[in-house]
Amino acid sequence: MRKIEFLLRWLHVFMGIIWLGHLYFFNFVNAPLQAALDDAGKKAVNPKLMPRALWWFRWGAMATFLSGLVLFMLIYLYTPGAGFGVNMLFKGAEGGLNDRGRWIMWGMLFGSIMWFNVWFIIWPAQKGLLCGRIIGDAAGPVRARAALASRINTYLSAPMLVGMLAANHAGMSFSYGALGVAALLTFAVIKASYVHSTFVGQAV
Secondary structure (H helix, E strand, O other): OHHHHHHHHHHHHHHHHHHHHHHHHHHHHHHHHHHHOOHHHHHHHHHHHHHHHHHHHHHHHHHHHHHHHHHHHHHHOEEOOOEEOOOOOOEOOOOOEOHHHHHHHHHHHHHHHHHHHHHHHHHHHHHHHHOOOOOHHHHHHHHHHHHHHHHHHHHHHHHHHHHHHHHHHHOOOOOHHHHHHHHHHHHHHHHHHHHHHOOOOOOO
């Protein structure tokens, strides 16, 4: 069972890197690039770039989401010899969630929102724009909605990672104050990355 958990954890992290890597590429690299390109440049670049990038982006999200759910089930909802049911890794002595469980649940909540945004807001919008189904005046609001969902995902990705890492790797006790501080600090990192992305790489 431990080998299966390790393989699932590896897959979860590997696909998460693909997903978040493309999320950060879209927000910190591609967004400033698109703003700098004229219409001719966009017509030359985007048909070759976007379908490939969006494929890895959306399926990276799906594989991360599904592997995470299976991993959660095996680690927190299964006890060898006893079958399925909330185990002691997830609940405290009084039956409620322990610190580890609370951090994981918040990380899962943020990650699930991000997955939903990818598959039900960002990808449908981009698919419609790329195939020419959404054009003209209708394209502006759709593009703006997808951009907003992508920006929300970028901000959520930072506290999501805290939720996934805090209990196992930092031994952090859970409190809503700790969650709020983690969110503020990690939001600040994302904000700084957005600001820096507008001028980074302009001169080598």
